[in-house]
Amino acid sequence: MSSPALAAPTRESLAALVVEIVRDQLLSVGPEFGARSNLVDAGLDSLALTQLLLAIEERTGIWVDESLLTPENLESAEALAACIDALGAGRDADGSAAS
Amino acid sequence: MSAPATPASFAARQRAGDLPLTGADAFLRSFDAECRRFGRASHLSQLVLRLGPGFDPERFQTTLAEAARAHPILRAPVVRRFAALYPVYRTTRPSPRLPVVSVHAPDVTGVAARSAQAPAHPALAPGVPLPALFGDRVNEILQLERGELLRVDLVPRADGGTDFAMTWAHLLFDGSGSEHFVAWLARCGDGATRVDALGADEGGGAGLDETPAAFFRALRAKGDRARAWQRQIRALASIPPRSPGGRLSRARQATRYERLTLRGDASERFLARAKEKAGVLTPVLFPLAASIRAHAALFRARGVLPRSFVVPVVANARPKGAASGAEAIFRTHVAMLWFRALAEETADLDGLVRALRTRRAELLKRHFLEDGLAALDVARIAPRRAYAFGVRRVFGGELASFFFAYTGEFLPRTATFFGAPIEDGFHVPGVPASPGSALVFSLRDGRLGVTHVWQDGVEDADERALLRRALLDDLVGSDGAGTP
Numbered sequence: 001m002s003s004p005a006l007a008a009p010t011r012e013s014l015a016a017l018v019v020e021i022v023r024d025q026l027l028s029v030g031p032e033f034g035a036r037s038n039l040v041d042a043g044l045d046s047l048a049l050t051q052l053l054l055a056i057e058e059r060t061g062i063w064v065d066e067s068l069l070t071p072e073n074l075e076s077a078e079a080l081a082a083c084i085d086a087l088g089a090g091r092d093a094d095g096s097a098a099s
Numbered sequence: 100m101s102a103p104a105t106p107a108s109f110a111a112r113q114r115a116g117d118l119p120l121t122g123a124d125a126f127l128r129s130f131d132a133e134c135r136r137f138g139r140a141s142h143l144s145q146l147v148l149r150l151g152p153g154f155d156p157e158r159f160q161t162t163l164a165e166a167a168r169a170h171p172i173l174r175a176p177v178v179r180r181f182a183a184l185y186p187v188y189r190t191t192r193p194s195p196r197l198p199v200v201s202v203h204a205p206d207v208t209g210v211a212a213r214s215a216q217a218p219a220h221p222a223l224a225p226g227v228p229l230p231a232l233f234g235d236r237v238n239e240i241l242q243l244e245r246g247e248l249l250r251v252d253l254v255p256r257a258d259g260g261t262d263f264a265m266t267w268a269h270l271l272f273d274g275s276g277s278e279h280f281v282a283w284l285a286r287c288g289d290g291a292t293r294v295d296a297l298g299a300d301e302g303g304g305a306g307l308d309e310t311p312a313a314f315f316r317a318l319r320a321k322g323d324r325a326r327a328w329q330r331q332i333r334a335l336a337s338i339p340p341r342s343p344g345g346r347l348s349r350a351r352q353a354t355r356y357e358r359l360t361l362r363g364d365a366s367e368r369f370l371a372r373a374k375e376k377a378g379v380l381t382p383v384l385f386p387l388a389a390s391i392r393a394h395a396a397l398f399r400a401r402g403v404l405p406r407s408f409v410v411p412v413v414a415n416a417r418p419k420g421a422a423s424g425a426e427a428i429f430r431t432h433v434a435m436l437w438f439r440a441l442a443e444e445t446a447d448l449d450g451l452v453r454a455l456r457t458r459r460a461e462l463l464k465r466h467f468l469e470d471g472l473a474a475l476d477v478a479r480i481a482p483r484r485a486y487a488f489g490v491r492r493v494f495g496g497e498l499a500s501f502f503f504a505y506t507g508e509f510l511p512r513t514a515t516f517f518g519a520p521i522e523d524g525f526h527v528p529g530v531p532a533s534p535g536s537a538l539v540f541s542l543r544d545g546r547l548g549v550t551h552v553w554q555d556g557v558e559d560a561d562e563r564a565l566l567r568r569a570l571l572d573d574l575v576g577s578d579g580a581g582t583p
Contacts (some may be wrong), residue, residue: 026419043420044419045415048419050380069379
């Protein structure tokens, strides 16, 4: 069963989404895992990262290119959410310009 | 007349405390049966360590014996009792025999000329011959049903170092598990941990505790996933692949292997090219593409390029995360991504890597890994040879075009082993007479190594040279010296 798409995501809701995907679908993590936990240290490997990107695309329609998976952007769910948010804003701006 | 069998009577035949085979274990048990047909060798894997001076064989033997006493899976018969639900490691009745450790005479004559590696390509470092008996070991029979699952050979070298080979029935550990096992033995030997201090996750999981009702409920839940996986596999097989060994090869099971180690600068070149062409997340697709092209070169020389190549690539299926069994040692915890490449795609390395990246994303989007794990789990109830039979039927008589693995850094956090520095180390996978060819990549201290495994009679010397030249040219650059 596919999860519902995120409508008008904010940075906070995106961070919550990343935490939810990681916790429910990808990793076995303890209760201490949260929006500020380091994603690589938590156990995300290349396969799990790809699965995370695919799940984010499914829920938000935003594809995060792997070139953006810098250590800074994987520092936490919050950092990755900021990256997704910026991509979404850029896409919206392109859409506005085109229309 | 006896009453008809019910799930409860099936389950009663499973012994509480025995350890169930994982789906991947049962798959490998099927491969063992496949290899053992016509009296061939078992489906074995080997881990080789090339150690510097200082190795303490007595301490190693003592530690391994203690480990085998503490963890009966190391000597547990792999059996499926009549009418039982699925096969198990019979840890409740392990064999009294401990894993055999053989210390051989010092190898002063270069026991193994046939494994000697001459630098036949400018990217290769000069090789040091391996003991010939390491090659012989992968052609022997281990009696799984009697708990013969593991043996170790130690061969001192003239330079004071030691060559170490651990050969095991492949279902006992996967590649990662074998490295975890060796690293754990090393820690036990150093006194950093105790042999009885493994957690349930590290040790491979709990024993048999499910009720038949729970088992069949889980089976039904996985049925849809298993069917989805079957449909995807059939789509892959719409253009049947061909392997160097050919369909149901009758070649004698005589596995040979050679280890090719790249020079340091060539290894750096490989890593840079892998990152540039396949990206930071999927460098594995670069050696995969090079391996497909190398086999295509072999087929072109034979004048029969198959219309497609189908290659299974192993993915680590251990639960990930700090609260998981990420370090699980025993049993195999793997899933497989199956990649297809069309003949016309093999002409261009960059284009092939791009195609493989797209296919990987598609497979993950369609939950191919999860569906495949469900299919393996469901198929545990099938007869032993059903897996190999099923795959061969779908792929027109073949199992795959060839076997491939990229295992990354080998023993990344282990520098010494029972007093000796680890100078090099690598895996040798088993490969049946069909497909008859395998390429396995790993890194040690930043140096890339490739283990080329083949079956006698499948690839002749000229073909092996051609395949390796094509492979190395792609890995480091077309002129072979690492220049773009």
